Amino acid sequence: MPADRDILAFLNGSLWNKLFRISVLEGLQIPDFSVGEDLSFQLHVLTQCRKIACIDEILIHYRVRAGSIISNTKEESMYAFARELESVWKEAREPWLKNTVELIAFIHIGISMTSRAYDNPDIRERDFIRWVTNYFAGSFHWFSGNPWFRLSSLKHHGVQGLGVWGAKVCYRLHLFPLFLWSYKMLTRALHIDIKF
Numbered sequence: 149m150p151a152d153r154d155i156l157a158f159l160n161g162s163l164w165n166k167l168f169r170i171s172v173l174e175g176l177q178i179p180d181f182s183v184g185e186d187l188s189f190q191l192h193v194l195t196q197c198r199k200i201a202c203i204d205e206i207l208i209h210y211r212v213r214a215g216s217i218i219s220n221t222k223e224e225s226m227y228a229f230a231r232e233l234e235s236v237w238k239e240a241r242e243p244w245l246k247n248t249v250e251l252i253a254f255i256h257i258g259i260s261m262t263s264r265a266y267d268n269p270d271i272r273e274r275d276f277i278r279w280v281t282n283y284f285a286g287s288f289h290w291f292s293g294n295p296w297f298r299l300s301s302l303k304h305h306g307v308q309g310l311g312v313w314g315a316k317v318c319y320r321l322h323l324f325p326l327f328l329w330s331y332k333m334l335t336r337a338l339h340i341d342i343k344f
Contacts, residue, residue, distance in 0.1 A: 158255075182221075223265070226257070254284070291316075
């Protein structure tokens with residue numbers, strides 16, 4: 149796995165579309181929370197790997213329904229996921245892994261979990277966005293010095309990378325609700341679930 153590339157942050161974090169050698173799973177356990185546990189587990193697994201093989205084929209199609217866990221994620225699960233990513237970041241020794249975890253935290257906590265909070269009527273969206281903003285400032289120092297947050301790096305990931313860059317700019321300008329609204333309008337108009 150090349151240490152100078154951000155590819156791990158853009159891999160699908162689900163476990164249901166992966167095969168692992170048993171030898172890399174020894175001693176590892178899936179965290180006990182209901183959202184992001186698969187990605188957190190996968191981060192620990194990937195640090196044990198030397199190589200990842202991917203195929204560029206769509207093998208599974210899925211639907212997001214109103215009553216699913218994606219649409220009704222509990223706030224405490226989001227916080228547990230964020231704490232786990234912070235813990236992985238603190239344990240990381242290699243700079244490339246720290247950079248990767250920072251990008252993963254932004255994509256999955258800053259965009260994905262905040263989008264889920266936006267959809268959940270039990271969560272106050274503005275309070276959650278304020279918490280995420282403070283989390284990034286306090287835990288990751290707003291990703292200062294991370295080369296993978298630069299537009300020159302993110303543009304190589306096409307629309308997804310440009311969306312990540314736009315989301316970071318919106319956070320820094322305190323305009324993230326505008327980004328969320330635009331994102332939701334786009335996904336509804338296209339009838340697809342755009343994943344980051």
